[in-house]
Amino acid sequence: xxxxxxxxxxxxxxxxxxxxxVSIAVEEGERRAIIGPNGAGKTTLFHxxxxxxLPTLGTVSLFGRDVTHLQIHQRAELGISRTFQVTNLFQKLxxxxxxxxxxxxxxxxxxxxxxxxxSFHDTTTETERILKEWALWDKxxxxxxxxxxxxxxxxxxxxxxxTHPRLLLLDEPTAGLSAAESxxxxxxxxxxxxxxxxILIEHDMDVAFEIAxxxxxxxxxxxxxxxxxxxxxxxxxxxxxxxG
Amino acid sequence: xxxxxxxxxxxLIAALVALLLPFLVSTYYVSLAVQVCIFAIFAASLxxxxxxxxxxxxxxxxxxxxxxxxxxxxxxAGVKSFWLALVAGMAVGGAxxxxxxxxxxxxxGPYFMIISMALAQVLWGVAFKWRSLTRGDDGIPGxxxxxxxxxxxxxxxxxxxxxxxxxxxxxxxxxxxxxxSPFGYALRGIRESESRMKxxxxxxxxYKYTAFIIAGCFAGFSxxxxxxxxxxxxxxxxxxxxxxxxxxxxxxxxxxxxxGPATGAALIVLLQxxxxxxxxxxxxxxGIIYVAAVMLFSEGILSMFKRGKE
Numbered sequence: 001x002x003x004x005x006x007x008x009x010x011x012x013x014x015x016x017x018x019x020x021x022v023s024i025a026v027e028e029g030e031r032r033a034i035i036g037p038n039g040a041g042k043t044t045l046f047h048x049x050x051x052x053x054l055p056t057l058g059t060v061s062l063f064g065r066d067v068t069h070l071q072i073h074q075r076a077e078l079g080i081s082r083t084f085q086v087t088n089l090f091q092k093l094x095x096x097x098x099x100x101x102x103x104x105x106x107x108x109x110x111x112x113x114x115x116x117x118x119s120f121h122d123t124t125t126e127t128e129r130i131l132k133e134w135a136l137w138d139k140x141x142x143x144x145x146x147x148x149x150x151x152x153x154x155x156x157x158x159x160x161x162x163t164h165p166r167l168l169l170l171d172e173p174t175a176g177l178s179a180a181e182s183x184x185x186x187x188x189x190x191x192x193x194x195x196x197x198x199i200l201i202e203h204d205m206d207v208a209f210e211i212a213x214x215x216x217x218x219x220x221x222x223x224x225x226x227x228x229x230x231x232x233x234x235x236x237x238x239x240x241x242x243x244g
Numbered sequence: 245x246x247x248x249x250x251x252x253x254x255x256l257i258a259a260l261v262a263l264l265l266p267f268l269v270s271t272y273y274v275s276l277a278v279q280v281c282i283f284a285i286f287a288a289s290l291x292x293x294x295x296x297x298x299x300x301x302x303x304x305x306x307x308x309x310x311x312x313x314x315x316x317x318x319x320x321a322g323v324k325s326f327w328l329a330l331v332a333g334m335a336v337g338g339a340x341x342x343x344x345x346x347x348x349x350x351x352x353g354p355y356f357m358i359i360s361m362a363l364a365q366v367l368w369g370v371a372f373k374w375r376s377l378t379r380g381d382d383g384i385p386g387x388x389x390x391x392x393x394x395x396x397x398x399x400x401x402x403x404x405x406x407x408x409x410x411x412x413x414x415x416x417x418x419x420x421x422x423x424x425s426p427f428g429y430a431l432r433g434i435r436e437s438e439s440r441m442k443x444x445x446x447x448x449x450x451y452k453y454t455a456f457i458i459a460g461c462f463a464g465f466s467x468x469x470x471x472x473x474x475x476x477x478x479x480x481x482x483x484x485x486x487x488x489x490x491x492x493x494x495x496x497x498x499x500x501x502x503x504g505p506a507t508g509a510a511l512i513v514l515l516q517x518x519x520x521x522x523x524x525x526x527x528x529x530x531g532i533i534y535v536a537a538v539m540l541f542s543e544g545i546l547s548m549f550k551r552g553k554e
Contacts, residue, residue: 050443076445090436101433104426105444113427120426163444
């Protein structure tokens, strides 16, 4: 089954066409990278897939279901989870509470207001398990804003994983990281369970080529090229766009 | 997060003081203590919106006053039971919030503030102008103490005091449970980042709307007690002055914390009554205190102690 399929997706901002006739299909379990120069419409495409923007034309399907008119949280319920290019976490809450909100999102208890959260052991033990799994347990009580930028970028991904997504959208996970941090983020993403479909926006070509088994190149809102990393690397049009 | 020893100790001391208060101070201060309890609930209900959800409502008096008028009408229609008034008042507070929330939540930030204020002022205008129903700014006097139906007479002030203390503590605890519930955690997530909460799968609008209604119910709760305490309801119980005072209680006491709203309510009720006994220019003095508080303790007076700990 296809995890994601877009058909003739268009998005206009006034006179500017940010996304133009984008039709892509991502198979379940695939690792897809979306690359392209600044302003190619990568993040707009993510917004269209996750529901933050509604398309001007075209359709979006997730796991065979048309979600074009569904709201963000309804799409999330179908198993899609995303990260943000600019770190988007709960800055004043502790690390524990950050992850907890991700865990709680998929549980039935999440809208209960007549019982304290501490009585929901499923939520707290799962949060504890995740924090221990990623060796973050010692920092659980630290307000998120006091953690380093590199840690926050990693938590950005861990929080998205806390909802047990089937499709994970990563918007430039290595943005702003040092070379060493970027390398550890790359191996972190490569180590994620293979059953999770990953679509990744990446500026850094090396990271994209290392993680992805298929690459889509966007240029001025449309698909310029698509194929396995080896093919894309040798593609003349792509080289031209990137190297001018 | 369990209940820490200092919290338990604070609660015990507070309970002891509350128990002995009528024997220690004059009836004037006992009546102020009743006001503190009532406004602590009002401030705590507003804090669900301001401190936890990040919705800066400037019209919270609407739910307080609507419940107050409902209580007055019921009482004058011969319904003397406190419990019926409680159910009706909270329902009216919640229903008003359900209606206003639908409109105000279409806006965000400062626009939300202005719309929430405007909606409350509409109610104020109705109460002010519709003289045949509300007697305008004369207000509706002559509301007596309710009956509890359990053999306790609330007419003596001391009985009423103990009753208000007990029921306010229960309401305050109920609000605390809401704040510590999965729902309350989600509200704080929404305060920090709506877009992230949506991406995680939370129906952010519904959470905010539910918070609005719960806050309206508890503001209604405090409005009911206020009318039974003062025996009187008038349009100022719906007015901007009260809404602003609620926000100032949170600014002074600190929002988003357990004791913040109660501390703020106590400070403002006491300061206002004491200073107005000393000088006619009491609002000037209060103004200076507010400005100083915002400049010195932007996270509330209680943050002083937290900072000391760090």
